[in-house]
Amino acid sequence: MRKSLLILSFSVLLFSTFNVKAQEEKTDEYNKWTFELNAGQSKGIKPYSIGYFGSDPGKFFGGVTINNYNGGVRYMFSPKFGLKLDFGFDRLKNLSDESLEFEMQNIRIGFQGVINGARLFDIQESLGRFSFLFHGGVQVAQMTPKMGINEGRDEWNGGVMFGFTPEFRITKNFALNADFTMLSNVRQHFNWDGAYSDANNNLAGSMYTISMGVSVSFGAHKIHGDWAVLTNKQQEEIAALEKRVGQIENNMTDSDQDGVPDYLDVEPNSIAGVAVDTKGRMVDINQNGVPDELEKFLNNTYVTNETYNSGNNNAEMMAKFINDGYVATYFDFNKKQPTNVSTEGIDFIRTYLLNNPESTVDIIGHADEIGKTPYNDKLANDRANNVKEILVKAGIDPKRLNVVSQGEDASVDKDSAGARRLVRRVTFKVK
Incomplete structure (x- = not known):
């Protein structure tokens, strides 16, 4: 048995x-x-x-x-x-x-x-x-x-x-x-x-x-x-599918909430509420550096048709526009040079300073919270200095430009890649 x-x-x-x-x-x-x-x-x-x-x-x-x-x-x-x-x-x-x-x-x-x-x-x-x-x-x-x-x-x-x-x-x-x-x-x-x-x-x-x-x-x-x-063939196919879905989700991110996903957005940091074209660029038909919709708002809010051409009113309106943070230039992660699509902000400041030779401007550098604070402070300062160098080479007297580093900007969720793009920037303040 x-x-x-x-x-x-x-x-x-x-x-x-x-x-x-x-x-x-x-x-x-x-x-x-x-x-x-x-x-x-x-x-x-x-x-x-x-x-x-x-x-x-x-x-x-x-x-x-x-x-x-x-x-x-x-x-x-x-x-x-x-x-x-x-x-x-x-x-x-x-x-x-x-x-x-x-x-x-x-x-x-x-x-x-x-x-x-x-x-x-x-x-x-x-x-x-x-x-x-x-x-x-x-x-x-x-x-x-x-x-x-x-x-x-x-x-x-x-x-x-x-x-x-x-x-x-x-x-x-x-x-x-x-x-x-x-x-x-x-x-x-x-x-x-x-x-x-x-x-x-x-x-x-x-x-x-x-x-x-x-x-x-x-x-x-x-x-x-x-x-x-x-991994067997089926597991590999599932992993590849998950990767593709993740890529699609990432591509569909709309950081500036302008209705154009980032992978199609030429200007992924446009001002909220301002009309954009199909490529995400703020509409500026008259090519004066100010988006048309924002220009119309400023005209209606700060000047009348009769006083629009007055130099003082126009300068005050532009200074407030700059100081309120509507003009900025943006940077990719851990980069010191501005992105190609955000040089319009620098050109706006250049135009303002050329038209207002008595004015000076603080160039204020910012960084997101990723990384160590001392490194981010230096990165923010380097960003501001690089913007200053662009303006100097564009004909602005360096004595009219003051570099300021504000280091890390903690105003957004640091776990959001889209939100962090908005604080990797240089802003300006007219004096």
């Missing part, structure tokens, strides 16, 4: 591994070859003659001589399933004074299916450097007693084997492991103590091994095949 259960268990394991392979999408993004080498303790469970028995497995940790060596070469057809050709060498002895003396040599070759359990249960990310394998298959072994009346007599037998192997990755392609393997022979005539049974009396022996060792992964990829981070 026990023999039948072992064979059934092995059949289920093989079916499961091949089923996993069939469902796994093919990918080449991992190292497929792994070499393993282990050493530890093996114990024959049964059969024994009267007066003989195996060692106490607890003594393995008390300094018992290593009596098992095993290793193998593994090839993973998919991230979850592979096959392994392995070997084992056992030297079974009585390790207790209560047992009669015996010594049995067991040399085996096995062919097994291997399942990466961490990937099978999709828990590899949570395990980190840990992983674990299931393995099972068939094995053929040669038993040779090394003492007693049957010393030197060989017998070939065969059966099934299955086991469990926890792993811990040390370096990119090198890992430690501990392995527990159970072996059951469906044909065996030797007892583990070396006694031989009649050929018609099949003893169906069993043994187990506990060992520790290393595994080394080979291939072109930098990480051990059992830990390679993999």
Whole structure:
């Protein structure tokens, strides 16, 4: 009955591994070859003659001589399933004074299916450097007693084997492991103590091994095949779609709320409420540097038709317009030079100063809150100095220009990229 259960268990394991392979999408993004080498303790469970028995497995940790060596070469057809050709060498002895003396040599070759359990249960990310394998298959072994009346007599037998192997990755392609393997022979005539049974009396022996060792992964990829981070085609498509959606959302941002998304907006810092064209530029038909809608508002608010041409009223109106912050020039993140589309503000100040030669202007630099305050103070000052240099090269006496740094502007939400664009600027104050 026990023999039948072992064979059934092995059949289920093989079916499961091949089923996993069939469902796994093919990918080449991992190292497929792994070499393993282990050493530890093996114990024959049964059969024994009267007066003989195996060692106490607890003594393995008390300094018992290593009596098992095993290793193998593994090839993973998919991230979850592979096959392994392995070997084992056992030297079974009585390790207790209560047992009669015996010594049995067991040399085996096995062919097994291997399942990466961490990937099978999709828990590899949570395990980190840990992983674990299931393995099972068939094995053929040669038993040779090394003492007693049957010393030197060989017998070939065969059966099934299955086991469990926890792993811990040390370096990119090198890992430690501990392995527990159970072996059951469906044909065996030797007892583990070396006694031989009649050929018609099949003893169906069993043994187990506990060992520790290393595994080394080979291939072109930098990480051990059992830990390679993999994404299937569907996951890659979903990630690409999410990236495209994110890009669309970013493109549709309208920082200056003028109805034109930033990716189409030539002037993404237009004054709120001022009419813009299809490219986001404030409408200025007469090309005087003042948006037409704002110009009309100023005319209606500050001057009458009769006094519009009066120099004093016009100068006062423009000075108030400047001092109220309607004229500004803007900067990209961490940049000291104005953006190409915001030089109109500088041109407005130049025109005002040329028409009002007695006036002077403070050039006030600002920065957003991203970064350290001392750095932002200097950045704001550099921005103001660069605007001053443009005005000087455009014919304005530097004595009429005073640079002021106001550093970080905390008036907007620093977590909003759109809002931060509005405070990376230089404003002006007429004196």
